[in-house]
Amino acid sequence: MEKVAKVALLIGVSEYEPELNPLPAAVKDIEALQRVLKDREMGGFDEVKVLPNPDRQQMESEIETLFSGRTKDDLVLLFFSGHGIKDDAGKLYFATRNTRKTTKGELIRSTAVPANFVHEILNNSRAKRQTIILDCCYSGAFDPALQTKDDGSIDLQTQLGAEGRVVLTSSSSTQYSFEQQASDLSIYTRYLVEGIETGAGDRNEDGFISVLELHEYATSKVRETAPTMTPKIIVLKDKGFEIILSKARVSDPQLRYRKAASRYANAGTIRPSARAVLNTVRQQLGLTPEEAAEIETEVLRPYRERLANLQNYREALIAEAEHEHPLSDDACQEMNMLQKLLALRDADILPIKQEVEAQFAQKSESYQQNLAQYKQYLQKQFNKNFL
Numbered sequence: 001m002e003k004v005a006k007v008a009l010l011i012g013v014s015e016y017e018p019e020l021n022p023l024p025a026a027v028k029d030i031e032a033l034q035r036v037l038k039d040r041e042m043g044g045f046d047e048v049k050v051l052p053n054p055d056r057q058q059m060e061s062e063i064e065t066l067f068s069g070r071t072k073d074d075l076v077l078l079f080f081s082g083h084g085i086k087d088d089a090g091k092l093y094f095a096t097r098n099t100r101k102t103t104k105g106e107l108i109r110s111t112a113v114p115a116n117f118v119h120e121i122l123n124n125s126r127a128k129r130q131t132i133i134l135d136c137c138y139s140g141a142f143d144p145a146l147q148t149k150d151d152g153s154i155d156l157q158t159q160l161g162a163e164g165r166v167v168l169t170s171s172s173s174t175q176y177s178f179e180q181q182a183s184d185l186s187i188y189t190r191y192l193v194e195g196i197e198t199g200a201g202d203r204n205e206d207g208f209i210s211v212l213e214l215h216e217y218a219t220s221k222v223r224e225t226a227p228t229m230t231p232k233i234i235v236l237k238d239k240g241f242e243i244i245l246s247k248a249r250v251s252d253p254q255l256r257y258r259k260a261a262s263r264y265a266n267a268g269t270i271r272p273s274a275r276a277v278l279n280t281v282r283q284q285l286g287l288t289p290e291e292a293a294e295i296e297t298e299v300l301r302p303y304r305e306r307l308a309n310l311q312n313y314r315e316a317l318i319a320e321a322e323h324e325h326p327l328s329d330d331a332c333q334e335m336n337m338l339q340k341l342l343a344l345r346d347a348d349i350l351p352i353k354q355e356v357e358a359q360f361a362q363k364s365e366s367y368q369q370n371l372a373q374y375k376q377y378l379q380k381q382f383n384k385n386f387l
Helices: 025-038 056-067 115-124 156-160 187-197 211-225 253-264 272-285 289-323 329-341 346-386
Strands: 006-012 047-052 075-086 092-095 112-114 129-137 165-169 208-210 232-235 244-247
Touching: 006 025, 006 056, 025 047, 025 075, 025 187, 025 244, 047 056, 056 075, 056 112, 056 115, 092 115, 112 115, 115 129, 129 187, 165 211, 187 211, 208 211, 211 232, 211 244, 211 289, 253 272, 253 289, 272 289, 289 329, 289 346
Parallel strands: 006 047, 006 075, 075 129, 129 165
Antiparallel strands: 075 092, 092 112, 165 232, 208 244
């Protein structure tokens, strides 16, 4: 009887040619994911190979090696963190450390790995349990000029989907994947790792973490921190959801408390009733108040970072309005850029814009009234003295 294997290839590209922005988190992503997948109490993978900053030939060779010679029951995982780029025909490519563009900003295809190459490798593999995780921005570097050219025509289901295969993506074709300001890891990968490491990804509490559970956990956390990102899961014929990626390590009291705290943290706060529950859980687990507080701070950090992003936007908008009101076209473009960098939705900033507009409109009205009164006073003085 053939031994069933669990193998993974983790590719992270942080270093690029000048045409593409560096992504420092990409190599750290694969190191963090390797740690949890290799751990016998968590992923329990037989082999987890990391491939930092490969060129095209290295990347293609390692992907082909990963999927060749497998049995039908093997679990094979391919992870990519870096830039994703599409060509003018809407075909997806994975950038390598030597990926280049022309002076017109067009992709030099021979320097990147095409998604259809990966698709062919997957189709030719005997392994029926295949998981692909893509933490990349499909329009390349964060550049507003590129975003305007992205019509959302990438069809990942057609290019990478297949029966028995599951594809997880950090964002849709028209979105960018953001690196989190206060974390070494990319946002989506950070929560994939967290879901495994803390056991919080075991949403049905059966002791195991499936692909679907892990994706749902990461997605819920991403939307708290960067609601403009909408991670996707792609399968055909409803197969692939049930693939088990990891055991849920919940014997550690601190991990168990973290899981409970994650359940009761809402909108950056813990309600009084939830506080009573957590106090009881803390006592049962034998944790000190200080240990519990430290765990809660970490759990609530994404909410608080989001509130800080909203406050940063508000302060910038007020400062800009004080400089000039109404805002010029250049100022509006810069505020739009800030909104994207802070990963804020239009719905998030609308109340702020309405508040600031009302505030400065009132100031403007008051100014006009004072100006009219002053003109009347000057006119009276002129009439009095000279007529």
